Amino acid sequence: MPSAFTRRRFLGGSLALTATGLLAACGRGSTPGASGSGAWSFTDDVGATARLDGMPTRVAGLNDAIASLWNYGVTPVASFGYTALDDDVNFAGKDLGKVKQVGRTYGEIDIDALAAAQPQLIVAHAYPVDGEGTIDKEKPLYGFKDLKQQETIASIAPIVAIAMTGTARDVVARTTELASAVGVTGQTLDKHKKDYDAAADRLRAATASGVSAMAIAAYPSDGVHIAKAPDDPALRSYTELGLEYPDPGGDGYYWRQVSWENIGDYRTDVVLYSIRDGLDAEELRKQPTFAKLPAAESGQLYPWEFSSMDYVAQARTLNQLAENLEKARKVT
Known part of the structure; x- marks a missing residue:
């Protein structure tokens, strides 16, 4: 049971942004293709670096991860997870019609529907296998049925994972770094932090x-x-x-x-x-x-x-x- 509830400590992935001065100026357009005039990259908590020609504006992913970005103003284009968004308290009050739900049961993802949503970035979580915060890279990220499914989805758009390790304040801070990387302003983040x-x-x-x-x-x-x-x-x-x-x-x-x-x-x-x-x-x-x-x-x-x-x-x-x-x- 259980992995549905496990939350973990930040393992220490690093944020790498090129042309950071361009991020605040890049909007969240609805057209496919990363926006911005400079290269963009983000190194996640399992050491994988996602690279795009510009800041991603179309984000999809695990319910738990996209809920955070949506709370900061980044509306996802597609979702998958443990349950339907309607049954998830994290999406209460949200206009769910804006999101294509491509998976309502853990590990069951409609890959064709996900591809049709044209995401530029897919976000997920990584859970440790022990109290030391060890991430087993031979196992799929949380939300994916197996490594084969994960690899197939990674061919649609790069996947970045936030590690659910340590204390909530650490994980929230790391999620905030990702939010900043996809264009959420410091003013918005500071307001919510207060x-x-x-x-x-x-x-x-x-x-x-x-x-x-x-x-x-x-x-x-x-x-x-x-x-x-x-x-x-x-x-x-x-x-x-x-x-x-x-x-x-x-x-x-x-x-x-x-x-x-x-x-x-x-x-x-x-x-x-x-x-x-x-x-x-x-x-x-x-x-x-x-x-x-x-x-x-x-x-x-x-x-x-x-x-x-x-x-x-x-x-x-x-x-x-x-x-x-x-x-x-x-x-x-």
Whole structure:
């Protein structure tokens, strides 16, 4: 399960821009072909460098990645991912008619439809295989079924990947570099960063109560998967802002799988449940052992939103979490 929720730390890819002075002047036209009068390049987090004759104006890619660019004003031409855009909270309020959805199930991408959208750049994410942030280059980037599919899609347009490693602030900063590279102005980014910083301050104040939390994805026949904060950039950022998040233990990466019979051993004041997959709050309370947890008995079950890694989405999520923690109380 699981890779759908994993977020990771920036591995240290570098941004390489030629003719940077031209970027601000290049608009986001709708005609095929990269715009601008100078060469453009971007080195991603797996060490691959995308090169074009000019700044790309037609961007497609993984839902989670294009959501960030769209929040900064870059409307994608095509999308693929874990689910349809209509079912993804990251696209709420967006005009989805502007985007060709070429994949609504993980790994199933209509390559002909993607090619017809004429993207100049395709964006994706890279996930590590362990807690050290190791990216296995022998495996496809997140969103692609296999390397063969990825290579076929790379023949349509170059692919750049942002590594989901470390803390959310690192990943957001890296995504911001990509946004800047495709023409988002510093003024726009600075405005959204102020909102993000204000939301972080609010969450920091909310965590001062000492309320503890754990984030889970639970399934009737598979028990409860408890996320490990150090392995998830968003959760890690919450702990850096003061959230008490007990280590669930276990040797596995990212998740600690716990049976329904043993979930009573994991007691926190608040439980964050995944809204992308798994049981919701009402369904969790129908599980007899889970219903006896302090967080369940006190009604402190709150959504765990898989938000895109940008200032806009992260500010929204930080504010929502802060609001929930502000009304929560110690029950353990």
